[in-house]
Amino acid sequence: MAMRSICRVISAAKIAEPFQQEIKSNVAKLGYSPVLRAFLANSDPSAKEYADWTAKTATGLGITFDLQQIKREELEAAILDANKNPKVNGIMNYWPVFDNVMEDTRVQQQVDPLKDVEGFSPVFIRNLYDNVRFFDPPANLIKSILPATPLALVKALEHLAVYNPLLEEGSRLYGKTITIVNRSEIVGRPLAALCANDGATVYSVDVTGIRKYTRDRLKLERHRFEEVEMTVEQAAQLSDVVICGVPSPAYKFPSASLKDGAIAINFSSAKNFDKDTVKEHASIYVPSIGKVTILMLLRNLLRLSQNQHNLAVVSQSSVSAKSAMDVRASL
Amino acid sequence: MAMRSICRVISAAKIAEPFQQEIKSNVAKLGYSPVLRAFLANSDPSAKEYADWTAKTATGLGITFDLQQIKREELEAAILDANKNPKVNGIMNYWPVFDNVMEDTRVQQQVDPLKDVEGFSPVFIRNLYDNVRFFDPPANLIKSILPATPLALVKALEHLAVYNPLLEEGSRLYGKTITIVNRSEIVGRPLAALCANDGATVYSVDVTGIRKYTRDRLKLERHRFEEVEMTVEQAAQLSDVVICGVPSPAYKFPSASLKDGAIAINFSSAKNFDKDTVKEHASIYVPSIGKVTILMLLRNLLRLSQNQHNLAVVSQSSVSAKSAMDVRASL
Numbered sequence: 055m056a057m058r059s060i061c062r063v064i065s066a067a068k069i070a071e072p073f074q075q076e077i078k079s080n081v082a083k084l085g086y087s088p089v090l091r092a093f094l095a096n097s098d099p100s101a102k103e104y105a106d107w108t109a110k111t112a113t114g115l116g117i118t119f120d121l122q123q124i125k126r127e128e129l130e131a132a133i134l135d136a137n138k139n140p141k142v143n144g145i146m147n148y149w150p151v152f153d154n155v156m157e158d159t160r161v162q163q164q165v166d167p168l169k170d171v172e173g174f175s176p177v178f179i180r181n182l183y184d185n186v187r188f189f190d191p192p193a194n195l196i197k198s199i200l201p202a203t204p205l206a207l208v209k210a211l212e213h214l215a216v217y218n219p220l221l222e223e224g225s226r227l228y229g230k231t232i233t234i235v236n237r238s239e240i241v242g243r244p245l246a247a248l249c250a251n252d253g254a255t256v257y258s259v260d261v262t263g264i265r266k267y268t269r270d271r272l273k274l275e276r277h278r279f280e281e282v283e284m285t286v287e288q289a290a291q292l293s294d295v296v297i298c299g300v301p302s303p304a305y306k307f308p309s310a311s312l313k314d315g316a317i318a319i320n321f322s323s324a325k326n327f328d329k330d331t332v333k334e335h336a337s338i339y340v341p342s343i344g345k346v347t348i349l350m351l352l353r354n355l356l357r358l359s360q361n362q363h364n365l366a367v368v369s370q371s372s373v374s375a376k377s378a379m380d381v382r383a384s385l
Numbered sequence: 386m387a388m389r390s391i392c393r394v395i396s397a398a399k400i401a402e403p404f405q406q407e408i409k410s411n412v413a414k415l416g417y418s419p420v421l422r423a424f425l426a427n428s429d430p431s432a433k434e435y436a437d438w439t440a441k442t443a444t445g446l447g448i449t450f451d452l453q454q455i456k457r458e459e460l461e462a463a464i465l466d467a468n469k470n471p472k473v474n475g476i477m478n479y480w481p482v483f484d485n486v487m488e489d490t491r492v493q494q495q496v497d498p499l500k501d502v503e504g505f506s507p508v509f510i511r512n513l514y515d516n517v518r519f520f521d522p523p524a525n526l527i528k529s530i531l532p533a534t535p536l537a538l539v540k541a542l543e544h545l546a547v548y549n550p551l552l553e554e555g556s557r558l559y560g561k562t563i564t565i566v567n568r569s570e571i572v573g574r575p576l577a578a579l580c581a582n583d584g585a586t587v588y589s590v591d592v593t594g595i596r597k598y599t600r601d602r603l604k605l606e607r608h609r610f611e612e613v614e615m616t617v618e619q620a621a622q623l624s625d626v627v628i629c630g631v632p633s634p635a636y637k638f639p640s641a642s643l644k645d646g647a648i649a650i651n652f653s654s655a656k657n658f659d660k661d662t663v664k665e666h667a668s669i670y671v672p673s674i675g676k677v678t679i680l681m682l683l684r685n686l687l688r689l690s691q692n693q694h695n696l697a698v699v700s701q702s703s704v705s706a707k708s709a710m711d712v713r714a715s716l
Binding site for chain 2 (some may be wrong): 060213219223228229230268274313316334335
């Protein structure tokens with residue numbers, strides 16, 4: 055009999071599909087075309103390409119993508135202006151811009167959290183780590199924003215049925231083990247926190263070593279971590295999913311150490327899995343995630359537009375005024 | 386904050402629900418009420434109870450459940466009569482009847498495979514082990530029948546999202562590890578074969594030791610097995626699912642050895658999991674499977690009625706006559 059193909063390759067476009075419809079229908083409910091102002095202040099051709107793709111996607115969904123190519127010395131002032139401009143619902147920028155990450159971080163943090171589609175504002179990151187979804191429980195009108203790439207990877211895990219829909223929301227990864235090779239503050243570390251907060255056991259790998267993140271059989275309200283003595287191969291052998299995002303063409307994940315039938319996901323532009331070896335060992339391989347990330351940026355824009363609307367409504371009600379002020383202050 | 390409940394208990398009734406509707410609609414398509422003749426030839430009160438429950442379920446779905454209480458010395462003749470009776474679409478019996486399992490087996494094997502709702506006919510078991518679903522590929526009109534309890538447990542695994550719907554049919558357990566405590570010929574062993582044929586790594590446990598069943602990363606068309614030196618606790622630590630069916634009130638599975646967030650399923654009338662300990666370690670606990678088994682018996686009756694119809698149709702066509710005869714002969 056014919057040899058069965060043992061690995062299914064799933065594209066980011068496929069994972070992104072349901073969000074196209076969701077966003078389109080939410081734009082219609084909003085009753086206006088939300089405006090995303092994006093700044094391109096570097097000369098990276100791949101950033102330009104990504105911006106063009108975002109423009110095309112946004113336009114198709116009824117969103118106004120307002121790309122402004124500016125000099126980097128104008129960026130901070132442009133962000134502060136956009137914060138105050140009532141016609142702008144969301145703000146993003148293509149990074150890196152300056153020659154050091156600390157300057158990029160400070161400038162990024164000038165974005166008002168009410169308009170931060172990238173989800174990097176410290177208040178959002180705090181909520182993410184603390185496993186908090188809304189600013190105003192129990193009313194839950196003002197949603198915390200998740201950073202776009204980690205959110206895209208979570209949506210991929212949902213699409214791939216790693217999240218078990220039978221479990222209670224907030225613990226649907228309980229029983230699953232996930233290795234994440236990348237512990238950057240913008241993707242790997244928040245992703246580890248999101249997955250562990252949802253119940254998974256996470257092995258987080260970088261050049262300094264391996265950490266294990268867990269909620270201890272859901273006994274904790276949020277994850278904790280410990281440093282563990284093990285190899286990446288040992289972590290892989292225990293893992294249902296391996297997610298790789300090492301930004302170096304020299305790096306290849308040791309795919310032969312995958313558990314038979316594991317799921318492999320790459321989010322690095324340098325492909326971290328050798329495509330032949332990974333297909334021998336994995337049941338599912340997702341070679342990239344970029345198109346999902348774009349949809350998550352636009353989805354965040356919708357959530358921010360809704361937050362802006364809800365905050366305006368509760369501010370006008372005298373009864374709720376104080377709680378609205380509390381919300382605003384906590385941002 | 387309040388302690389989160391960490392284990393969801395899922396009843397057999399819940400898992401059985403979609404099959405109620407499926408069977409009802411297939412009875413309607415059939416255009417007549419299929420007849421299941423059941424023999425009760427022992428004096429086990431739990432068999433009577435099970436028969437009464439089956440009668441109630443069958444009636445509600447438009448199926449004629451024809452229960453005959455007879456003496457055990459009449460059983461074999463009654464089966465042979467039912468084989469020939471064109472009004473009877475399916476035959477089953479409540480076991481055990483005689484004082485030795487070999488006599489029970491021989492009498493059971495008097496049931497014509499065309500009417501065997503229990504799915505114990507050697508030709509069905511051969512197909513199950515050989516990973517064959519139809520008697521007449523590629524036409525696929527005559528379906529092989531699966532034994533009801535192993536099939537009920539497979540349906541439970543589908544309901545619990547252990548089967549990954551994104552993978553190709555026939556390999557949707559690839560990447561999953563399942564421990565089965567019970568290696569009887571009527572449940573544990575065929576279940577191990579079904580799961581391993583669908584791509585899982587299975588640890589099959591009984592008093593004689595532990596076997597590992599696998600298709601070697603789907604390279605094999607059907608499973609193979611090897612005896613492995615490990616403890617049941619070690620097998621549990623590797624397993625996403627533990628299925629227990631030890632018919633002894635004295636036996637308790639060591640639930641503390643479950644992998645955090647694993648799924649635990651019991652199919653023994655003697656509950657094999659201590660209900661408090663299992664809930665501390667499992668994400669999902671299924672305490673029984675009997676109601677799903679009843680639905681599977683009735684579902685098998687529908688498949689047999691369809692097989693009988695299809696076989697009659699192909700036999701009347703001169704072109705297909707030979708292949709129909711081949712099918713009949715292979716039963």
